Each structure stands twice: as structure tokens, then as C-alpha cells.
Amino acid sequence: MAIIQVEHLNYQYSNTDTKAIDDVSFEIQAGDWVAIVGHNGSGKSTLAKLLIGLMAADSGKITIDGQVLSPDTVWQIREKVGMVFQNPDNQFVGATVADDVAFGMENRSIDRDTMVTKVDEALKQVDMLAYKNREPANLSGGQKQRVALAGIIAIAPKILILDEATSMLDPRGRQEILAVIQQLKAQLNLTVLSITHDIDEAANADRLVVIDDGHFVEEATPEELFSHGKQLVEMGLDVPLPEKVKDALQERHVAVPQTYLDERGLVDWLRRSSLNK
């Protein structure tokens, strides 16, 4: 069943001539991890904001978990969707870690006893319980993003949207966050929509949706898309390392497999092949 359905969506910022989102349609199945890729200014983040009604589309229809997004349903839909933003600092509202996790629950008027247990549970799930009473100034970017995730899972949404959530983190923080998300997705049966131009994050996805200049370009599995090689750069993604190696070998007239290889696959293939011309 499609949990997110987008039909003929259009949006234009008032101070520009071109549409930020131009007749975009796609569907996301419940339980999938879908990455939306495209370069800066392609309309990815605009799309994310439209999905939970932070901005109103000019035309088109968005259906989330069977509910059509409208001014009447927007708060009900936000109950079902949690969103992690790019800047770790600018979404940390609470004065301490525990306060921040509780923020979303306070907004939903959940009683205090429930909050107290849920804050601890959520922090445990993202492995941040030891930092419960810390202030954000003493946390790394990756830790703040994990707190943001805890705040989201505390309200038990069905859908998690990551709006470039790892782009301001160092490689280690990024790996940690992605690992936590994978684990949460499995535990809580979440549907994940990640907006990214990080290849590792995209590689985690079941399917990729490519958008460019507000247009829907194509939808594919990571394997299909990554085998495009250099075209990936044009789509706004960094080329993964195995593809870079394959390209470099091909330039030196080495016969390489045409299918996508992940890093382990590349190592296996390199060990088996003798790199003969």
C-alpha cells in the first residue's frame, strides 16, 4: 500500500520565474526506504516541506497514510510524520537533551508520567541516555541529530523524513546516524524518505527518486542508478568509490563488469581478476 502518494505537484516561490516543483508525481510504499536525490536547488527540500504542509503547494495532491493533505488535516498528518532537518543546532529546541526529546510530546499534550518514561525509552533507542541532562552546547552534531531522532520516535510516527540530515556531520557521525536510522526503521517498521546527495545515505535506500530543476527524472534501485557512473555527478550525487575505481580501470583498457559493485564486491572482483588487458 502506498503510504505517501504525490500527484501532479506544483510549487513556485513568489520571487522566482521558474517552478521549484514542476508536475512531480510519485508513490512510496509503506516500509520502504526511498532516497530523493538531485543537486542543490533541484527542489528536494521544497518537496519535503510541501509533504508535511510547512508550505502549501500551488496545485496537486498529497496523500499521506490515506489522508489528503489540507489545512484541516495538516496537524493530523504531522502526527504521522517525523522530520529531521539539516542543521543540528536549529532543531534543538529544548535546553537539555531530555527537554528536547519531550518537546514534541508537550505539543501533543501528553501527560507528564508518560513523557518521563518515553523520554528514557527514546534516548535508549538512539544510545543517548547517558547524555540525558546535557546541554546542546556540549554535544557533537551527530549526537544532536540522534537526539532529534529520539524526539521523533517518542511520538511514534509512521514516516521519517530526513532533509539532508547527515550533510553537516563528519563521516563518523554520518555513519552512526545511518546505523541508528536503519535499526529504528526495522524496530518500528518506519517508512523512510531521505533527501540527500550523500552517496552512502542513498545507497541505504531501497529505491531512489531523481529530481532535477523541479522535474521528476527517474526512479530506480541504487544498483541500477549507480551503474550510470559519471552521470551520477550530473544528478547531484558523488560517484561511489567502486565506480570511480571501475572508471579509472576502464580508461586504462581493463575489462570491468558492467553491473554495480559495492566496496566488498569490488574487492572480491579485484582479487579474482588478474587485471589483464
Added chain:
Amino acid sequence: MNKVMFGRFIPGHSWVHRMDPRAKLVLSFLYIAVVFFANDFWTYLIMTVLLLASVAASAIPLKVYIRGLLPLFWLMIFTVLIQVFFGAGGHVYWQWGWLVVSQNGLNSAGLILMRFVLIILVSTILTFTTEPLEIADGIESLLSPLRKVHFPVATLALMLSLALRFVPTLMDEAEKIMNAQRSRGVDFGEGGLRQRIKTIVPILIPLFVNAFNRAIEISTAMEARGYQDGENRTKYRLLKWHGVDTVSLVIYVISLGAVFALRYFS
């Protein structure tokens, strides 16, 4: 930045640290109000003893409090001088043109200095022993009766705690901008007042622009997390009134009551 002691929180587990912020706020305001009723040796003695007892109960050395007074040293000198020279009446000790040092002048100068020190010290006890956020919570709780007249108490409290939350973030940012300007050859300590003000403008402008962008992003994030309006929310933070609060309240009421009694019934 670390030199400023006034208004800083010093973590601890003392009697005063454990008190409810509401109790501390109420007692501080009560104390400040009563200071203005003290007018002779005995009443000031009670006020001073009560203050020193509170300082002792905060388990922070007196010299830390004194250091907190230092930035206000010139203000105190100035106030005292004004009082000395402009308080007329009584025996005249010294006169030069329109400058007169009289008995009344000296008396009121002493009084003002005493009040000044007592008020600053009692508010310093509050800020040393209470986290800014607790103060914000305390204010919210104390203002909550105003809800009846549709005063947005919870919204005000959220604004206050958000502002406090972003103080370190903005200070970091100011530091970054200053370093960026330094790397371009700006020297912040140099030159006269005009020159210094000129070097501050290029810090303030990016800082303000960033603060506005931040505010927009924060409000988006808050909305995405289901924030609709400040008033219909539950609170995660809970203020608890303990025995220490009642005991402190009783001590303060008795002492301050004694000041009143001495002033009006003796």
C-alpha cells in the same frame, strides 16, 4: 567572558541549590522590598545576618560574591558621591563652593551603599544557585495566574527558554565571525573608540543575518514537531516544593517581619 561573575550559575548541591526556583524568586523579591524599609542599625543588622546566613547556605565562598560585586564598583562609588554631596541638612563638616558634606548626606550615602550591596548580593545568590532555565520555569509558574486574563504566560516562558538556549550558540557564532575577520587582518583591540566601533559593525551584521535565518529554521522545525500555540501544552519540567523551601520561607518571613516590627512598633 569568564571574568563576569554577576549573573552566572555555579553548580552545586547546597541548601539553596536544592530550593525550588519559585521559592528563591519570591524570597529574593521579598527581601529586596523589605530592604527599603530598613532604616536603623538593628534593622540593617537583621538584614545583613539574614543575607550572610543565606550566603553560607549556598556553600559558595563569600569572596566569589565579592568578585561579583567588583564590576559594579564604579557605579557604587558614583552613587555614594552623589548622595554625599547632594544630601543636605544636619551638621556641615566641609564646604567648598556648592559642594557640601553634611551629616545627612553621609547618613544617606551609607544607607544607599548598604542597600545597594544587600540587593546585589541577594540577587547574586539567586543567579549563582539557580540555572537560567529554572528561573524561567519559576517565572512562568509565578505568572500563571495571569492566564485568567489571557496573558500568554507559556509562550513568554518558551521565548525566554529559547533565548537562553541559544545564548551559547550565538556566542560561538560571534567567535567564529570574529576569527574570520581576524584572518582578514582586523585587529579588535586596537584604536580609539571610533575605530573599535567600526570593527564591531562587520561582526554584528552577519550575526544578525544568521540569527534571523536561524529563527526561521527553528520555527519551521518547531512546527514540524507539532507546535501550534504555546498555551495548550503539557510540561515536562516539574517544579517541586520541598521541606527546604518551607523552612526557608518561614525563616525569611520571621526575619523580615522583625524588621517591620522594629520600624513601626518600637
